[in-house]
Amino acid sequence: MSRLIVISNRVSRPSKTGNQGGLAVALSQALRESRGIWVGWSGETTDNFTGHIGFAEDEGVKTATIDLEEQDVDEYYNGYANKTLWPLFHFRIDLAEYARDFEGGYNRVNQRFADTASPLIEPEDVIWVHDYHMIPLGQMLRDRGLKNRMGFFLHIPWPPTRLLVSLPHHTKLVSTLFAYDVIGFHTEEWLESFRHYVEKEMNGTVDGDYVTVGDRTIQAVACPIGINAQDFKDAAISATADEMGELVRASLQNRTMIVGVDRLDYSKGLEERFNGYGRFLKDHPEQHRKVVLTQIAPPSRGEVESYQQIRATLDAIAGRMNGEYSDVDWTPIRYVNQGYPRDKLAGIYRAAKIGLVTPLRDGMNLVAKEYVAAQDPADPGVLILSRFAGAAMQLKDALLINPYSPEEMSDAINRALAMPLDERKRRWRAMMDSVEQQDISWWRQCFTGRLMAVNRENAPPEEAEPAG
Ligand SMILES: O=P(O)(O)OC[C@H]1O[C@H](O[C@H]2O[C@H](CO)[C@@H](O)[C@H](O)[C@H]2O)[C@H](O)[C@@H](O)[C@@H]1O
Numbered sequence: 001m002s003r004l005i006v007i008s009n010r011v012s013r014p015s016k017t018g019n020q021g022g023l024a025v026a027l028s029q030a031l032r033e034s035r036g037i038w039v040g041w042s043g044e045t046t047d048n049f050t051g052h053i054g055f056a057e058d059e060g061v062k063t064a065t066i067d068l069e070e071q072d073v074d075e076y077y078n079g080y081a082n083k084t085l086w087p088l089f090h091f092r093i094d095l096a097e098y099a100r101d102f103e104g105g106y107n108r109v110n111q112r113f114a115d116t117a118s119p120l121i122e123p124e125d126v127i128w129v130h131d132y133h134m135i136p137l138g139q140m141l142r143d144r145g146l147k148n149r150m151g152f153f154l155h156i157p158w159p160p161t162r163l164l165v166s167l168p169h170h171t172k173l174v175s176t177l178f179a180y181d182v183i184g185f186h187t188e189e190w191l192e193s194f195r196h197y198v199e200k201e202m203n204g205t206v207d208g209d210y211v212t213v214g215d216r217t218i219q220a221v222a223c224p225i226g227i228n229a230q231d232f233k234d235a236a237i238s239a240t241a242d243e244m245g246e247l248v249r250a251s252l253q254n255r256t257m258i259v260g261v262d263r264l265d266y267s268k269g270l271e272e273r274f275n276g277y278g279r280f281l282k283d284h285p286e287q288h289r290k291v292v293l294t295q296i297a298p299p300s301r302g303e304v305e306s307y308q309q310i311r312a313t314l315d316a317i318a319g320r321m322n323g324e325y326s327d328v329d330w331t332p333i334r335y336v337n338q339g340y341p342r343d344k345l346a347g348i349y350r351a352a353k354i355g356l357v358t359p360l361r362d363g364m365n366l367v368a369k370e371y372v373a374a375q376d377p378a379d380p381g382v383l384i385l386s387r388f389a390g391a392a393m394q395l396k397d398a399l400l401i402n403p404y405s406p407e408e409m410s411d412a413i414n415r416a417l418a419m420p421l422d423e424r425k426r427r428w429r430a431m432m433d434s435v436e437q438q439d440i441s442w443w444r445q446c447f448t449g450r451l452m453a454v455n456r457e458n459a460p461p462e463e464a465e466p467a468g
């Protein structure tokens, strides 16, 4: 079996407590099985970049990480990745910043990752690069002479061509994707947008899964990521989840809980969610004191100004709404800026009669699937889901809404509160079938199956041996 080499910005080292996310568990399992290595950033900074690789092995998973300089983190992670690509790829060109320093830092750090990874890679290894932090890495590895099978997975949306062309040097960046053999997206929509860009801006051609630009043909596929459904079902009936559920229910005093769980990110539509809930409170005074919205929102990317702004905006809206509607014994919004481990989260999801997942754009959104998996089959809650989340392509039995419309959100909350048990069960069953069938192992197989099957002749031609 070929070794798998995973390369991503964040590296999650398995621990005995098992508190890794689903993606990390799936990758760890593949790495364990193939005796592979996970390469990425340690999350630490150093005064001067040394290239020192920190090796570790935890629970049978080998990791190789490097520290970055503060300037690297500023220009690469906070800069090009999260001030330029993230907003642009989430359709927010109003928030995207274009600076040469960011692009320079992004390329420099990708070169650092290429320098780190290339000596660790053997000819038969299969390389899987993840996400927008590392688009040009494959090309940089090819430049170092690697001929391995190489795949890239984008976890965020691919933007429409008309938006992507606002990125300086967009064609140069996209052309680096043709160094990979297979590239993956979560949905057909993101894949379609990629194909459109290649045809319109790169004079490329599309033939089924094959996309050609110049003399390079690669496969571009849609493989929607899933969760470890069984694990989440189990977590939802664990002692920790039960305790958490009890704690929450006791505090609710027979009120109905609506839950939202998101990184504090403008793409998650939290401002619009609060406004939609505000609209519901305005439209339905009869529901006052009967419902509570618990919004869990651990802060994210706090060094980026747009994230500081959304945090300040949400503080203000939550404060204003609670001021306007609260009574001495009722607060309509519980706004919580801390994160919870999976078991506790599962208990919170199960205690909520409505899961409110309303991103403005989202590559997938695993929270939507986790909410479904955590429900009690005998009395499941209702998922209200933005039609702009990748997850909406699979979870068609959610109440699908436009997150920009407070009225639609208000109506959906009202409908969910009144939904009869048999309809709730029917919708939940259909969603759960999808969550269970297209789970995290299915996703891994969907992508790596393609990658492993790549004919090595797909690799760029060997350099001709010098004559004589
Ligand atoms: O690493 P951070 O900057 O703290 O951000 C966390 C992750 O956010 C993004 O997640 C995406 O991947 C999910 C799994 O495929 C998907 O469900 C979601 O829609 C995406 O937003 C980001 O793409 C990851 O690289 C980050 O680690």
Ligand SMILES: O=c1ccn([C@@H]2O[C@H](COP(=O)(O)OP(=O)(O)O)[C@@H](O)[C@H]2O)c(=O)[nH]1
Pocket: 021, 022, 261, 262, 263, 296, 298, 338, 339, 340, 341, 342, 345, 364, 365, 366, 367, 368, 370
């Ligand atoms: O307090 C929290 C909030 C979120 N999450 C996890 O973070 C992930 C968020 O993934 P999603 O795809 O919804 O969005 P992303 O943050 O990756 O954009 C999910 O697995 C959540 O269970 C968590 O473990 N604790």
